[in-house]
Amino acid sequence: MAEKVLMKGNEAIAEAAIKAGCRHYFGYPITPQTEIAAYMAKRMPKIGGTFLQAESEIAAINMVYGVSAAGKRVMTSSSSPGVALKSEGLSYLAGSDLPAFVVNVQRGGPGLGGIQPSQSDYFQATKAGGHGDFRMIVLAPASVQEMADLTIKGFELADEYRMTAMILADGTMGQMMEPVEIRDDAEIKTFDKPWAVTGTQKKREHNIVNSLYLKPEQLEKENFTRFERYKKIEENEVMYEEFMMDDAEICIVAFGIAARVSQNAVVEARKQGIKAGMIRPITLWPFPKKRLLEASKNVKAFISVELSMGQMVEDIELATKCTRPVMLCNRVGGMIPSPEEVLQKIKETQGGIN
Amino acid sequence: MIVFDKPKSLTDAPLHYCPGCTHGIIHRLVAEAIDELGIEGRTIGVAPVGCAVMAYDYFACDMVEAAHGRAPAVATGIKRANPENIVFTYQGDGDLASIGTAETVHSATRNENITVIFVNNAIYGMTGGQMAPTSLPGQVTQTSPYGRDTSLCGFPVKICEMLSQLDGPEFLARVAVNNVKNIKNAKATIKKAFENQVNGKGFSLVEVISSCPTNWGMTPKDALKWIDDNMIPYYPLGVYKDRSGEAK
Amino acid sequence: MSTFNILIAGFGGQGVLFAGKCLAYKGLTENKQVSWLPSYGPEMRGGTANCSVILSDTPVGSPIVSNPNVLIAMNLPSLDKYENATASGGKIFVESTLIDRKVERNDVEAFYIPATKMATEIGAPTLANMIMIGKVIKETGAVDFNTISEGLKKVIPARKADMLEINLKALEAGYNF
Known part of the structure; x- marks a missing residue:
């Protein structure tokens, strides 16, 4: 059992990545995630790893591509505008079936936006990480402990399914400190990588890491095969947490910092006699569709609490097949809704359904 | 007795290059260098986007296909992951000197211990003959139909000259493959660029002046002459930087 | 509370x-539920800075403190900004060397500590923050003062161990003010 220490979320990610066996980090400074790079710059040289400040986000993700092709655990981290630059590499990683671990500590957008917390890269992460048909496993931590745990989980999932696992956090999660305990090394799963380019040693046929298929029949097959794998992930890897859902009539759906704020609002609503509860998706892709559909049979309305213009609303509506109203409680541009604002929305919704 | 054979570092896959294209020669020179140094089993190549995109089918060593222009970044990752591997990129002029300029400059300035084969034929071949960053002033291409107007599109990028201003790189040289003498010199230079990596010396780039008869609109023979008459005067051959002391 | x-x-x-880290670490050593959240912005010396610290017996929900029951105002703009946000019945600690006005609310308890002046007097002009924290612990009992050095040791890096004593002072x- 490791000792509990206070760590910033960003630092917890970095330390957990090292515990997960990551010895290669490539990044480019951008607020509010630069602590990850700073931490890696300090630690990597001492443990025989690589820290390299790349010339751009584009170069960083392609360095990730190189290390991953060589069969080693590797990561990069950035914030919203930087992740947009990485989208090219994310698509190539997907097309070449390479594992990678990527962190997005989101800030307000679009454009240069701001540097305060945001969740407005939800679409980008869950639906449009780059060109072409592909998915990324998207993990949404809501505590510093989860920043660490989901980092380790992310490396494992990435290797197991040969794809990108992304932590979708926000400035608050990155900057806040909470007690955290980093899991012991022994529990971490590793996977054989016979496909890696490590040199043939003249003992085997050459390995090719590639995403180019000029024959449409073959490219189609690659896509179908990849989506078979995605289907398995949707069946086996969904994670969520429930809070006071037993008899809930109003169900908040929120992740990350929005879930933390909403938890206070749910507690307060209960004190006032309103049957509120919360489902907190931990995986944003795969989205907890089944659980939400099941919940829709008992609850009267959903409220999506998010730091975006309502990007997750669509997924809730799809999951529940539009059988219940889905309200939106949001702040954007770096603002965070207060528990009072969420409570107010719960009350309004309660008024609407009675 | 076999007097002429295919290098072991090439596969049996037939090359897709146009008749008269010099990519085939350059592939062979790279493969011969790998064979002669006995490094085939630990070499990893990075293919570009451009005419050489399918180089991963032609080289018998492990191969990675990179996004357009990103080969030096990908090679950096591979080399850092397994420093005992010999890592080379094979890139065209659009890949290396346009969309990937930043990756080129920064891998050079880091003196990344990789070998870069830069094929400069002054045109985009794969997409059908558009202006390249290295197209000559006045050169007619699909996207410079009235000739490259330097007042509108600027001047060609001289990669060796540009990179030679950096403190980082170990070795920069420009060669050509348009006649036997030049090919022999190109071979020796490419081999040196690999040897440098084996000896841990650092970033070694060989710019190979190449021809594109199809998109230049010439016979292969005229294209080789065009290299002598137009390309080499603009892109002088020679060693531009060599920390072991051979730069001119 | x-x-x-x-x-x-x-x-x-x-x-x-x-100062916030010191409280958070002390809370951690007492097995309390804790969170620490800084404001962050473009790196700038002299800009505004604040942090939310929650110490609780139950799991922390939102780590953002928008209605503090303990406000420590280290300069006038901070008191102006957060006085009205303070929860009714809460405690406001005012750094009275730099803030020359009184707390206007009468549903909160106010304490005035000339921390900057006191810090200069004990030969540690940069430790007004610690003087404020000492008083906060005295008046709130948020953490145990007798073992305060345990928390302090966690936040003061080993290479600055010589700073431990002056911080305690x-x-x-x-605490004794």
Whole structure:
């Protein structure tokens, strides 16, 4: 059992990545995630790893591509505008079936936006990480402990399914400190990588890491095969947490910092006699569709609490097949809704359904 | 007795290059260098986007296909992951000197211990003959139909000259493959660029002046002459930087 | 009071974040549920700085303290900004060397500590933050003062271990004020 220490979320990610066996980090400074790079710059040289400040986000993700092709655990981290630059590499990683671990500590957008917390890269992460048909496993931590745990989980999932696992956090999660305990090394799963380019040693046929298929029949097959794998992930890897859902009539759906704020609002609503509860998706892709559909049979309305213009609303509506109203409680541009604002929305919704 | 054979570092896959294209020669020179140094089993190549995109089918060593222009970044990752591997990129002029300029400059300035084969034929071949960053002033291409107007599109990028201003790189040289003498010199230079990596010396780039008869609109023979008459005067051959002391 | 929602506000250089860390670490050593959340912005010396610290017996929900029951105002703009946000019945600690006005609310308890002046007097002019924390611990009992050095050792890096004593001295000066 490791000792509990206070760590910033960003630092917890970095330390957990090292515990997960990551010895290669490539990044480019951008607020509010630069602590990850700073931490890696300090630690990597001492443990025989690589820290390299790349010339751009584009170069960083392609360095990730190189290390991953060589069969080693590797990561990069950035914030919203930087992740947009990485989208090219994310698509190539997907097309070449390479594992990678990527962190997005989101800030307000679009454009240069701001540097305060945001969740407005939800679409980008869950639906449009780059060109072409592909998915990324998207993990949404809501505590510093989860920043660490989901980092380790992310490396494992990435290797197991040969794809990108992304932590979708926000400035608050990155900057806040909470007690955290980093899991012991022994529990971490590793996977054989016979496909890696490590040199043939003249003992085997050459390995090719590639995403180019000029024959449409073959490219189609690659896509179908990849989506078979995605289907398995949707069946086996969904994670969520429930809070006071037993008899809930109003169900908040929120992740990350929005879930933390909403938890206070749910507690307060209960004190006032309103049957509120919360489902907190931990995986944003795969989205907890089944659980939400099941919940829709008992609850009267959903409220999506998010730091975006309502990007997750669509997924809730799809999951529940539009059988219940889905309200939106949001702040954007770096603002965070207060528990009072969420409570107010719960009350309004309660008024609407009675 | 076999007097002429295919290098072991090439596969049996037939090359897709146009008749008269010099990519085939350059592939062979790279493969011969790998064979002669006995490094085939630990070499990893990075293919570009451009005419050489399918180089991963032609080289018998492990191969990675990179996004357009990103080969030096990908090679950096591979080399850092397994420093005992010999890592080379094979890139065209659009890949290396346009969309990937930043990756080129920064891998050079880091003196990344990789070998870069830069094929400069002054045109985009794969997409059908558009202006390249290295197209000559006045050169007619699909996207410079009235000739490259330097007042509108600027001047060609001289990669060796540009990179030679950096403190980082170990070795920069420009060669050509348009006649036997030049090919022999190109071979020796490419081999040196690999040897440098084996000896841990650092970033070694060989710019190979190449021809594109199809998109230049010439016979292969005229294209080789065009290299002598137009390309080499603009892109002088020679060693531009060599920390072991051979730069001119 | 089982939950302390503490907001420490001042300007960069006053050790606002450090003071918060000190409380958070002390809470951790007492097995409390804790969170520490700094404001962040473009890196700038002298800019505004604040941090939210929550110490609780139950799991922390939102780590953002918008209605503190303990406000530590290290300069006038901070008092102006957060006085009205303070929860009714809460405690406001005013750094009275730099703030020359009184708390206007009468549903909160106010304490005035000339921390900057006191810090200079004990030969540690940069430790007004610790003097304020000493007083806060005295008046709230948020953490155990007798073992305060345990928390302090966690936040003061080993290479600055010689700073431990002077920090303790400042905490005590505040506690005994």
